[in-house]
Amino acid sequence: MNALELRAALALASVYVLRMMGLFMVMPVLAVAAMDYPDYSPLLVGLAVGGYGLTQAALQIPMGMMSDKWGRKPVILLGLAVFALGSFVAANADSMVMMIVGRILQGAGAIAGAIMALATDVSRESQRAKVLAIIGIAIGFSFYLAVILGPLIANSYGLTGVFGITGILAILCMPLVKWVVPNGVQLSSGDTLPQKDQLKRLVFSSQLWRLNISVMILHMMITLLFVQLPVTLLNFDMALDSHWTVYLPVLGASIVGLIIMMGMARGRTPKSLLVTGVVLMGGAFLALSLEDHSWWWVTAAVVLFFTGFNYLEANFPALVSSIAPAGQKGTAMGLYASFQFFGAFLGGVISGLVTDIWSQDIAYGIGAASTLLWLFIIFGVKEASRVKRVMMNGEFDNSNISSIEAELMRVPGVLEVTLNSQNNAVYLKVDRDFDAVKARDVLSA
Incomplete structure (x- = not known):
């Protein structure tokens, strides 16, 4: 990469880290910290955790298309402004309902497609994969950092502090986009952004719909987990500020598991390992649904969950990229992202509703049962060789x-x-x- 491409990659990766940290920091703390609100209920907690996914899913494709018409940077800056506004609304909320409004506003800043398109605009074709890889690594890093920092910030400053810092981080992204990220020649590429005339065909593609439903269930399950797990940890007399002592070793162990699975794959994405990932997640939820489990039992289950989650999260986008027809990767990835975020919304609603009506154990059990349907879907995915797009x-x-x-x-x-x-x-x-x-x-x- 030349200096311009390196600058673009690092700046856009920083934007992703700061923005995604804001979304992720809330997940491991909201279920516990929200108990102080007068209208607290498990259903409203679920809506607050997953609410951002509804607007993200609805606006992901339209905002990508808008960036073709208005330009990348104006759309990204607009998205960051809306995200910051939603953060400050949630920070000042005195009820769960207002917090949900803030979370929905946060999700309206759906700029993932525009950021990826800008990364494409400012990089040469020979270096584009490296630029996108740096951004992809940054997204994963932001999740791990947020899960550890979220409980610490919430313990000291409450949800007001978490959302307030989130809004400030979004504002700090704006000068990076405006002045640090270089301006590139805008490419209206079907392999970069969604195209309206391709949507119907790709929605019903025999392979892509399986991956879209798979990523929806994947993110439904992780949202369901983060609605329930913080409350489960409270049952072991763990204060919110000590939850990171579970998340840190769990994430570390799951990364080791991911490396082992990647080594077994040898650069491919064999169906057997996709099935293994689903089984690990399903087994983890089944273990969590059992009553009278010990702290070690819960920790082991969460390690299994994140091992499976990390592998599938890393490999599903590569499969979409390999399967999508030439010139239609942008549309395929836009649909994929929409299903991904809708899964987060669905996980919050299901988890909160089930806990409200029945119990936490039933919510975990529903997560385990959903993997049976998922296995049926994943068995129909054909192994695809890695390809290059030109x-x-x-x-x-x-x-x-x-x-x-x-x-x-x-x-x-x-x-x-x-x-x-x-x-x-x-x-x-x-x-x-x-x-x-x-x-x-x-x-x-």
Whole structure:
């Protein structure tokens, strides 16, 4: 990477870390800290934990499309401003209802697609994977940091402090976006952002719908866990400020488990390990649903859960990227993100409602039962080889599209071709044998 690309990667990664920390810090503390509100109920806690997911799911694709029309930075700055507003509304809330309003506003700052598109705009194709990898690592890092810091901040300053710091972090992101992230040539690429005319086809894609439902259940389960686990830890006489002493070793152990599973995969994503991830999470919830469990039992269950969660969270996006048709990765990832955030909302609602009507153990049991449906879905996912995506430009019109596609398919290493005559863009899915010189010869002929 050159200096400009490195600057863009680090700045955008910082924006992601600061913003996602704000969302994640609330998860391990809200179920306990919210008990001080006069209208407290498990259902309202569930809505508060998962509420941001509803607006994130609804606005993820539209805001990505808006960034094509208005520009990346204006949309990102707007999203950060809305997110900060929601944070300050939640910080000043004197009831659960107002806190839920704040969380829904936080979710309305749905800028993930615009950030990824900006990262694409400011990086060369040869370095793009590195830039996106740095941002991806930052997202994972922000989650682990937030889960540890959240209980410590909440113990000292309460939920007001957690949400207030979240709002300040969002504001600190704005100058990074405005002045540190370089301006790039805006690319309206079907492999980067969602395209409206592709939505229907990809929603019903035989493989992609399985991954979309899978990530929805994945995030439903982690939200369900964080509605219930802080209360479970209270049963062991653990004050909120000591919860990090559980989360830190649990996350560390689960990372070791993730490394072991990644080593077994050997650069692929075998179905057997996807099934293993689901079984680990289901087994963890089944263990947590049993009555009279000990502290060690709970800790072991949560390690199993995060081992499975980490593996699936890391590998599902790669599968979507491999399966999505050439030129349609942006739409596929937009749909994937929408299902992901809707899962967070669903997990909060189900967890809160079940606890309100029945009990915490039943909520854990429903999480375990949902993995049976999930296993049925995941068994239908086909193993996909890792592919590379290439975008080229060429002069063509509707009259010769079919002949150019046929010639490109004969180029070594080309797996799939999509041509867009409106912007003269050529989208290719290729493997390691791809001959870029021959592809350019075809387009220049």
